[in-house]
Amino acid sequence: MAGYLASEDVTATIERGAATAPVLKPTPKKPTPSGKRGGFLRSSNGKKAVMAVTGAAMVLFLILHMLGNLKIFLGKDSFNEYAEALRTLLEPLAPYRTVLTILEAGLVVAVVLHMWAAISLARRAHHARPVKYVAKKSQAKGYTTHIMRWGGLTIVLFLVWHLLDLSFGVVNPKGYDSAPADRMIAGFDLSRWWVTLFYVVAVVMVGLHLRHGIWSMFQTLGWATRFKALRPVAALVSAVLVIGFLAPPLAVTFGVIK
């Protein structure tokens, strides 16, 4: 084990220069955060766990969202009925849009916590290497791990546009007071090909994010050792989500759905 534990400064010298570095006095033990209140969320592993759990919630949401989108292939009415059904879940037990609003609030919390954990860990990583390497070569296989932070940022920017376009209708030709299917079909019209292009780029980015993220989630929660096929499964789930999300807008843009 590397360490410099001699009690006084010693320098081994060879002729005109020191061949070995001066031996340092042992540095005092740094205090640990354990025992303090909130220690778990302040620890790097705690933040990782928050990242994993919120990520898992968002992946479940994405799967349901994708299945809902695919209803457009069953016709505009089917899609509009699905959108209405989301708002009338558990009616009449719960008032209109109660369940949906609760789910939406949960998603907002998940997004915020996920970003908090990511930013906090990125800052920690930044402090851990104040002097950068002159030369640094990646040795691990897989490019997806290197785009998690920028990919996340791309997804957030997309999310803002996506909500303005299809949820609030602010930047949608049909506006807010329109049927969801009409907003989708007008939004991805061939004349707005750049919207479709932005959508494709963002969804592919989500897929790459998840390819690392889904596996990473199991690793963080300590379950990765039990499921050896996790990496291929993560890639498969990501691919299915990308195809499922790209099918409706591309079908609209290329005139399959009118």
Place this chain on the structure above:
Amino acid sequence: MNLTLKVWRQSGPSAPGKMATYRVEDVSPDMSFLEMLDVLNERLILSGDDPVAFDHDCREGICGMCGMVINGVAHGEQRATTTCQLHMRHFEDGATITIEPWRAAPFPVVKDLVVDRSAFDRIIQAGGFVSVPAGSAPDAHSIPVRKEDADDAFDAATCIGCGACVAACPNGSASLFTAAKITHLSLLPQGQPERLTRAKAMVDQMDAEGFGGCTNTGECTAVCPKGIPLDTIAQMNSDYLKANAK
């Protein structure tokens, strides 16, 4: 072989460092990387210059003392090899080689390529003790251990604590080191009594030292001279979460 070396020179912990360029001629391809640096240092001494300080001890790849980032890769591009076991035959004649110290805030540079890895010692110390009878040696078969567990524990225990994982990690995380030390005890019956408290204390100490968090990039295991698997990190995470749930 004739080589051009670009070496990080830093005269002391608080001095600013910079890359210096040296020519080394007549290097034998059979030399180890450290022997090549010995040749450089002899010439530097003869010409009245300060030799390049670097850590080394056994030069057999088992002590964990040596280590430098060679051409952007901890211990060089040869897989599962420490710097002392890296030979010059893996380099082209006339090549330019950049040599840098491990770069991480918890590993302050002492001089040139020597970094202070005492942070690792403090993580080990935080782990505390293992409850085993310390009298006469017990019979080897007195505590049965599953073969798979024994193998995995041994794989983790091969960690020599060189610090390459920290050097390679884009986050400057010590997760692979800490996970290896936690795992080699947590898989064995002898490590069970203090298993969770040990995991929590060691991970908390790792954080306190200022290491970054793990983002599962796998850079650490790719450069690890002992090939410690990423599974150990999953084991550490599992133990840490269980310790916090209690």
